[in-house]
Amino acid sequence: MSHSDEHAEIVKQLPLLVAGALDEDDEARIARHVAACPDCANERERWQVIAAGLRRLATPQPSSALFKRTRMMVMDQLAAKAEQRQNRIVMIFLVLFSWAVTVVSWPIFRFATGGLLSLLDIRFRQMWQFFAIFSALTWLASGSAALLLSLRRQHERRLTQ
Numbered sequence: 001m002s003h004s005d006e007h008a009e010i011v012k013q014l015p016l017l018v019a020g021a022l023d024e025d026d027e028a029r030i031a032r033h034v035a036a037c038p039d040c041a042n043e044r045e046r047w048q049v050i051a052a053g054l055r056r057l058a059t060p061q062p063s064s065a066l067f068k069r070t071r072m073m074v075m076d077q078l079a080a081k082a083e084q085r086q087n088r089i090v091m092i093f094l095v096l097f098s099w100a101v102t103v104v105s106w107p108i109f110r111f112a113t114g115g116l117l118s119l120l121d122i123r124f125r126q127m128w129q130f131f132a133i134f135s136a137l138t139w140l141a142s143g144s145a146a147l148l149l150s151l152r153r154q155h156e157r158r159l160t161q
Contacts, residue, residue, distance in 0.1 A: 006033070010040060018047040079157065087150050094142040102135045 010033050016022050017030050034040045062070075 007037065007040070010034075010037075011043060014040065014044050015047050015051075018044065018051045083153060083157065087146070087153070090149055091146045094146050095139075098139045098142040101138050105134070105138075 010030050013022065013026065013030055014034075017027060022030070034044055
């Protein structure tokens with residue numbers, strides 16, 4: 001790196017030096033250059049005056065309306081995420097419940113209708129169709145219940161806002 005390239009790089013880093021944003025190695029390197037270069041020393045002094053002036057300025061505060069809007073947006077997003085998480089849990093529970101009802105209902109159905117079916121001479125080969133329809137309706141009912149719960153919760157949430 002030539003001397004003029006190094007000088008240009010140090011001039012670019014003087015504001016960072018004044019702000020205290022450089023690591024120790026860079027600060028030491030730039031301090032050595034500034035000690036030997038009067039132009040950079042003058043530039044550093046100008047940046048120090050600017051930095052001191054900026055430190056004296058009051059920190060701008062957001063308006064109360066902006067703060068309230070931002071807070072409400074954050075709260076809405078958190079509530080929406082919590083609602084999605086809860087809806088997911090309800091949906092998982094309903095799907096597992098549907099499967100459990102399906103699995104448990106087949107032996108109960110066979111046990112309960114075993115004697116009746118032999119009297120009516122209905123074959124179990126056709127009963128799988130009935131059981132498949134029963135299972136599908138159970139799953140459909142669970143999905144509908146989950147959808148209705150979700151819609152109700154969203155409606156309640158809108159009313160509270």
